[in-house]
Amino acid sequence: MNNGKTHTFPGQFSSLAAIGECVARAAETAGLDARAVYAVRMAVDEACTNIIEYAYGGEGRGDIECTCHIDDEGLTIVLHDQGRPFDPESVPEPDRDATIQECKIGGLGLYFMRQLMDKVHFEFTDSGNTLTMVKRKETTS
């Protein structure tokens, strides 16, 4: 179902629900369990929020292309945008031991993506930014 088909969404926050449904359907079709489906939804939501906020610098400035590939191992999601490239290494990890008053949320989206997915890979070329994320099926029960 929709394997390898690219869906294009306007780069605005109101697209997040539809993008989430799209990847959740692919994750279910790929045979991921409920926890993994939720992880995929979260990682993709954070990735798309970052594309809108940072790559495009705001809403309505470009599209997000979302492609889901399903294979025996699980699900690969490719997100493509035409916004500014950024250095993922420059984003500091959140401090998980912070008290409530020193707690900051910056960098949490990227941290979630890396924790929730089995592979997160950024590529920046003249044709835009490509983020590839992989979620593998649990092989042990």
Add this chain to the structure above:
Amino acid sequence: MEITTKKYKRCDLVQASGRIDSDTAPQLAEAFNAIIEDGRFNIVFDMDDVDFISSAGLRVMIDVQKTCKQRSRGEMVLANVPDRIYEALDLAGFVPLFKFFDDVVDAVGSF
């Protein structure tokens, strides 16, 4: 996302349903801010019908907790947190920042 609020003698109850993401988080912040601007800092957030929350929603929860806990004037407690959302809070390291209740009545009664 839908939000309802109820005012009790010692606290306010906020119930949200659906998705809390970058699109809907500002509405949630507005609901909490209305309570805080009323000078009320004891809040129960019932998450029973929340089926998704992103870091944008978690940011709202942290901001509310920071504001409520200032000068020990109150706090926000959480009720009926779904497993997946508890896992997200845990992944972010936010579990120690909140009290959790399995039931709204207990949460309201804690104030």
